[in-house]
Amino acid sequence: MRDSKVIAERLLEWYDRHGRVLPWRVPPGGGAADPYRVWLSEIMLQQTTVAAVKSYFERFTGLWPTVDDLAAAEDAHVMAEWAGLGYYARARNLLACARIVSKAGGFPRTREALQALPGIGPYTSAAIAAIAYDQPETVVDGNVERVVARLHAVETPLPAAKPELVALAQKLTPQARPGDYAQAMMDLGATICAPRNPACGICPLIDECDAHRLGIAATLPRKAPKTAKPNRSGIVWVARQGDGLLLEERPAKGLLGGMLAFPSAGWDGRDLPPPGQADWREIGEVRHVFTHFNLSLQVMLGELTGPAQRGHLVPLRQIDRDGLPGLMRKVWDVAHAEIVA
């Protein structure tokens, strides 16, 4: 019990001096955090690096300063702005959540009610409750798992170790400054207690760390071995007609769900024919790595000789590369180079 108090105190003291300055973070003494900005940043940060999120967060808050603004936005606009960030279910859930919250007149304040909203799970609900509402909820993300596993030298591999790590993290959570404490744990994990080369020499918790004492800090947390990624392949068609290219909206669920894309087949469980009649010729190949498989796509280019079977034509100058998911940006780059040439 006294141990946890020392840890929280040292961590907060370190955070006050070395905490990161981030666009969604209220500096010490800057007043209460805006729940909308906390929520938005937490959704964007799910499995995504701080560096990647920054520009997206600035753009979203510029376009939609409040949850009511976001709730009123058009689906396609939000999806296009999210393009490139990945995990597109987050964007769909983001809009669904914004509309529920806007209609309700604001975000709920309890962790339980927050977690009932789409896209908000155990981590995010605790983070919002702690950071925006100053409630002593225990926030457990990948950083906290690592810090706690090291502090207590937990050698059980993840994900089996998760319940144990959550229980240990709960015992460490202080009643005072829960939001700062949560962010301090994550900052420590991101900057000092790093996955590969932990900077134990400058860690404020070095005296409390069992793993460091045992000389095994860098090896924790242990993780179950991963299975190899299979290779998949398929075809993507860039269909021209007049000065336009054929684009389609992907099915709402599944890979790149709800995103704008060139018609494709053979790699995502759909085995569709070409989107129209044309003298197709291969102009290149695109490789892409998804979470659970590697992909190689043959890029076909052709001038439609009849009506398009699916999708809609978009004038070349009107196609927004930034509004496409990463995979389709690669396809666009190959096709655009060929068309311009």
Add this chain to the structure above:
DNA sequence: CAACCGTGGGG
């Protein structure tokens, strides 16, 4: 509960 779901950067 294990599989599914993106992308870019770093060692």
Add this chain to the structure above:
DNA sequence: TCCCCAAGGTT
């Protein structure tokens, strides 16, 4: 080049 992984959630 390859592997790891980053403020996870949903089904």
